[in-house]
Amino acid sequence: MNILDYTATELSEKIKQGEIKVTEAVEAVFERIGIKEEELHCYITLEKDKALARAEQVQRKIDSGELTGPLAGVPFAIKDNLCTEGTLTTCASKILENFVPTYSAEAVRLLEQAGVVILGKTNMDEFAMGSTTETSYYGVTKNPHNTAHVPGGSSGGSAAAVAAGECFAALGSDTGGSIRQPASYCGVVGMKPTYGTVSRYGLIAYGSSLDQIGPLTKDVRDCATILETIASHDSKDSTSMEREGTDFTSALVEDVKGMRIGIPRDYFGEGIDGEVKDKVLNAAKRLEAMGAVVEEFDLSLVEYAIPTYYTIAAAEASSNLERFDGIKYGYRVPGVEDLHPMYKRTRSEGFGPEVKRRIMLGSFVLSSGYYDAYYLKALKVKALIKKAFDEAFARYDCILGPVAPTTAPELGKSLADPIKMYLGDIYTIAVNLAGLPGISIPCGTDSKGLPIGLQLIGDCFQEKKLIQAAYTYEQGGM
Amino acid sequence: MAKEYETVIGLEVHVELATKTKIFCGCSTAFGGAPNTHTCPVCTGMPGTLPVLNKQVVEYAIGVGLATNCTITQYCKFDRKNYFYPDNPQNYQISQLYLPICRNGYVEIEVPEGSKKIGIHEIHMEEDAGKLIHDDWEGCSLVDYNRSGVPLIEIVSEPDMRSAEEVIAYLEKLRMIIQYLGASDCKLQEGSMRADVNLSVREVGAKEFGTRTEMKNLNSFRSIARAIEGERARQIDLIESGEAVIQETRRWDDGKEASYAMRSKEDAQDYRYFPDPDLPPVSISDEWLERIRGSQPEFREEKRKRYKETFDIPDYDIDIITDSKHMADIFEATVALGAQPKKVSNWLMVETLRILKERELDPEDIQFSPKHLAALIDLTDKKVINSTVAKEVFEVMFAEDIDPESYVEEKGLKTVNDEGALRKTVEQVIADNPQSVEDYHNGKEKAIGFLVGQTMKAMQGKADPASVNRLLKELL
Numbered sequence: 001m002n003i004l005d006y007t008a009t010e011l012s013e014k015i016k017q018g019e020i021k022v023t024e025a026v027e028a029v030f031e032r033i034g035i036k037e038e039e040l041h042c043y044i045t046l047e048k049d050k051a052l053a054r055a056e057q058v059q060r061k062i063d064s065g066e067l068t069g070p071l072a073g074v075p076f077a078i079k080d081n082l083c084t085e086g087t088l089t090t091c092a093s094k095i096l097e098n099f100v101p102t103y104s105a106e107a108v109r110l111l112e113q114a115g116v117v118i119l120g121k122t123n124m125d126e127f128a129m130g131s132t133t134e135t136s137y138y139g140v141t142k143n144p145h146n147t148a149h150v151p152g153g154s155s156g157g158s159a160a161a162v163a164a165g166e167c168f169a170a171l172g173s174d175t176g177g178s179i180r181q182p183a184s185y186c187g188v189v190g191m192k193p194t195y196g197t198v199s200r201y202g203l204i205a206y207g208s209s210l211d212q213i214g215p216l217t218k219d220v221r222d223c224a225t226i227l228e229t230i231a232s233h234d235s236k237d238s239t240s241m242e243r244e245g246t247d248f249t250s251a252l253v254e255d256v257k258g259m260r261i262g263i264p265r266d267y268f269g270e271g272i273d274g275e276v277k278d279k280v281l282n283a284a285k286r287l288e289a290m291g292a293v294v295e296e297f298d299l300s301l302v303e304y305a306i307p308t309y310y311t312i313a314a315a316e317a318s319s320n321l322e323r324f325d326g327i328k329y330g331y332r333v334p335g336v337e338d339l340h341p342m343y344k345r346t347r348s349e350g351f352g353p354e355v356k357r358r359i360m361l362g363s364f365v366l367s368s369g370y371y372d373a374y375y376l377k378a379l380k381v382k383a384l385i386k387k388a389f390d391e392a393f394a395r396y397d398c399i400l401g402p403v404a405p406t407t408a409p410e411l412g413k414s415l416a417d418p419i420k421m422y423l424g425d426i427y428t429i430a431v432n433l434a435g436l437p438g439i440s441i442p443c444g445t446d447s448k449g450l451p452i453g454l455q456l457i458g459d460c461f462q463e464k465k466l467i468q469a470a471y472t473y474e475q476g477g478m
Numbered sequence: 479m480a481k482e483y484e485t486v487i488g489l490e491v492h493v494e495l496a497t498k499t500k501i502f503c504g505c506s507t508a509f510g511g512a513p514n515t516h517t518c519p520v521c522t523g524m525p526g527t528l529p530v531l532n533k534q535v536v537e538y539a540i541g542v543g544l545a546t547n548c549t550i551t552q553y554c555k556f557d558r559k560n561y562f563y564p565d566n567p568q569n570y571q572i573s574q575l576y577l578p579i580c581r582n583g584y585v586e587i588e589v590p591e592g593s594k595k596i597g598i599h600e601i602h603m604e605e606d607a608g609k610l611i612h613d614d615w616e617g618c619s620l621v622d623y624n625r626s627g628v629p630l631i632e633i634v635s636e637p638d639m640r641s642a643e644e645v646i647a648y649l650e651k652l653r654m655i656i657q658y659l660g661a662s663d664c665k666l667q668e669g670s671m672r673a674d675v676n677l678s679v680r681e682v683g684a685k686e687f688g689t690r691t692e693m694k695n696l697n698s699f700r701s702i703a704r705a706i707e708g709e710r711a712r713q714i715d716l717i718e719s720g721e722a723v724i725q726e727t728r729r730w731d732d733g734k735e736a737s738y739a740m741r742s743k744e745d746a747q748d749y750r751y752f753p754d755p756d757l758p759p760v761s762i763s764d765e766w767l768e769r770i771r772g773s774q775p776e777f778r779e780e781k782r783k784r785y786k787e788t789f790d791i792p793d794y795d796i797d798i799i800t801d802s803k804h805m806a807d808i809f810e811a812t813v814a815l816g817a818q819p820k821k822v823s824n825w826l827m828v829e830t831l832r833i834l835k836e837r838e839l840d841p842e843d844i845q846f847s848p849k850h851l852a853a854l855i856d857l858t859d860k861k862v863i864n865s866t867v868a869k870e871v872f873e874v875m876f877a878e879d880i881d882p883e884s885y886v887e888e889k890g891l892k893t894v895n896d897e898g899a900l901r902k903t904v905e906q907v908i909a910d911n912p913q914s915v916e917d918y919h920n921g922k923e924k925a926i927g928f929l930v931g932q933t934m935k936a937m938q939g940k941a942d943p944a945s946v947n948r949l950l951k952e953l954l
Contacts, residue, residue, distance in 0.1 A: 083526045096525070103519055105526060202526040208755035237528050238757050316755055319558050322569030323523045327621070343562055366560075366750035375752060
């Protein structure tokens with residue numbers, strides 16, 4: 001069996017049993033990268049020498065019995081909006097073209113502590129703003145299943161790298177679907193946990209009240225294992241929560257008998273592709289056949305999720321991105337003497353069009369005279385959306401639906417019509433607004449061979465129900 | 479007939495809190511570090527970093543709020559104030575707009591007609607900015623983020639003050655309360671207390687307020703008083719000459735004794751305030767609030783009352799000593815070590831105040847320890863040293879906080895109690911000064927003073943003046 005065919009946890013097991021060396025695994029991945037990367041462009045930064053040196057260090061710790069965990073020795077990819085000490089961290093933006101953090105994100109630190117080997121930093125939409133990875137300053141990433149198509153976004157590099165075997169697992173971040181949607185487009189597993197489960201320390205913020213870090217993996221076991229490793233109550237992040245139920249791997253149980261699954265009719269109405277709809281509803285039928293109780297219901301307010309999301313996320317982004325000003329780090333336009341012209345030209349040249357669009361939108365909704373009409377109203381709608389989900393979870397263990405209305409679009413077809421692109425987020429963003437956990441797992445392909453994702457949404461802190469349902473489906477599904 | 483005008487003043491007072499660490503990170507708030515040494519990724523606005531609230535800041539803010547009769551907002555929030563400037567590393571300042579921690583309070587000040595309440599509109603918590611240093615030599619500007627993230631509270635008064643005197647009285651009252659709480663040392667010169675003055679004038683009897691201006695850069699009570707007088711006159715001149723007062727921010731130049739416009743209302747920035755999503759709302763439980771209420775210190779009024787009941791010292795002394803929490807602390811600690819209250823009070827009222835005045839220091843600058851003051855009093859009580867020597871020792875103690883006992887020992891300043899030696903010296907002085915002796919016998923009582931002086935000089939000041947007097951009278 002080819003090393004690259006193992007899942008992350010299988011590989012770690014083989015390494016601990018002495019059958020595979022960590023360096024062998026890392027070499028195997030770099031061999032694959034050598035073949036695929038030029039075409040796919042999953043990574044912004046690759047650090048082969050560092051990875052190989054790290055592999056030997058990890059191997060020694062495994063040999064000495066210091067590292068025994070389920071992720072020891074796993075070659076890993078990190079989305080480029082997560083700070084990595086000593087390694088370029090660009091957010092796929094020109095404005096951070098030379099930024100090397102002196103600290104690592106807490107999630108990255110926890111993974112390294114668990115013995116993973118970081119290979120490099122993956123491509124993404126600039127500052128995680130986009131659904132295709134086409135807004136990256138460093139070029140597009142292609143879908144490994146069909147290189148004429150996008151991998152999705154914003155964690156497109158991470159999803160494509162996992163799908164193409166250019167890593168065994170990856171971290172992404174999800175503000176409005178940025179893990180789940182590329183996972184769906186690339187046919188891998190992706191999960192956004194409950195807001196507050198993974199520390200945001202070191203994640204370069206887009207929409208602070210919506211951002212969560214999560215895994216992109218080959219299967220549900222890897223997903224649960226990684227999430228269990230990176231979930232923590234971190235004193236460096238005031239929004240990280242002290243919570244229970246983070247023993248996610250305990251939910252890797254094949255059993256959905258009696259599990260109540262709700263299917264929102266609203267998610268299968270206008271705009272959804274027929275093939276996507278069929279495959280997702282088939283998945284629901286399979287779960288029903290395995291013993292779940294499946295029924296349709298009306299989840300209200302779905303149509304308000306998009307304007308609400310783009311108001312709140314843009315408002316927060318407009319403030320979060322103020323620190324990129326050419327003064328302290330990152331790109332500074334050369335040869336401009338006065339302060340304000342320097343600010344203006346640095347930011348005009350440093351940010352791409354989609355980022356500028358959201359900064360302008362966000363600045364507008366926060367401006368004097370408009371705050372109440374837009375931002376404050378959006379916060380109220382957000383609370384109502386949460387309430388609608390609360391009502392649903394009084395009746396269901398989880399909600400089942402599509403991840404995106406279509407499979408991956410062709411390259412170059414999305415950015416010209418941003419509103420249409422935003423509408424593609426309809427099934428994922430309400431989950432972020434309500435702070436809920438959501439998982440995307442593959443449930444087939446369309447006639448062109450492009451993957452389709454099934455989304456399961458849980459109540460706050462109920463990741464284990466999602467993992468159990470996803471695992472059961474994965475084991476007996478397809 | 480000339481019109482009479484009334485000045486209407488409201489104050490925005492920034493106070494730097496005396497926490498050991500910054501408001502949102504663990505960096506030191508200490509003054510005087512080399513540039514950018516008291517910094518970390520959080521207070522320099524590095525990407526991906528997050529603020530974590532220092533609880534002590536909330537406790538100090540609540541303490542000040544309770545002491546100024548405010549309602550405490552038990553569910554309060556932080557908001558971001560967005561503006562671009564290099565001293566502000568995130569380009570937004572974390573402050574409070576929508577739900578400030580304290581509201582609707584007041585303090586009472588003494589005015590010629592009695593006492594007057596000055597309303598406090600709100601108190602909010604926020605972070606200080608860094609400092610820009612303009613290097614004219616290199617033609618560039620540098621930023622020092624050591625002060626970035628130092629906690630501040632801003633106390634916003636109602637427009638209740640009518641004169642510079644009332645403003646000063648209000649500021650002194652705030653300063654006293656905050657110093658008693660230990661929440662800040664409130665030094666205007668060093669910027670740990672800063673006041674912006676909002677001022678308008680109107681005809682006496684008018685109901686509506688006039689257009690106000692805001693004055694910044696006022697770093698002493700003197701400049702505040704001058705700026706108020708100057709701005710009042712400027713506004714009256716404008717009105718009398720038929721011009722309008724423009725709502726604007728003005729900067730006071732103490733050297734020129736004039737203010738000039740910084741920016742008008744038209745240039746006012748839109749700060750795009752919104753709740754900071756990185757900081758959950760601060761929920762102040764009843765228990766927490768009660769615990770802070772229970773640990774509020776004894777304020778000046780209560781202290782004065784207790785001193786009157788406990789210590790046999792004049793009311794005048796009590797007023798002066800309790801005027802400064804630090805001085806009162808020294809007084810109490812010294813008395814607790816066994817020194818007689820009146821003697822402690824004398825050292826504070828006479829020598830201490832004299833030196834403070836000479837060196838233009840505040841009572842907060844007193845460095846000597848109560849232990850050493852008590853020892854000094856003990857040395858004089860036991861006549862180990864005389865009062866002249868004691869004053870010399872005190873000067874050194876004030877400057878260096880030396881231990882008076884070992885100092886007296888080392889320098890050989892002890893009073894000579896050897897009766898034989900003293901008698902010998904007195905005899906010698908009498909022999910050397912026949913003129914004075916004759917004057918004395920002729921009824922010139924003053925002459926004995928000269929002889930005492932000569933004896934003390936011969937004894938290098940180390941004699942007990944009473945013994946010298948007694949011996950002189952005996953031998954003459």
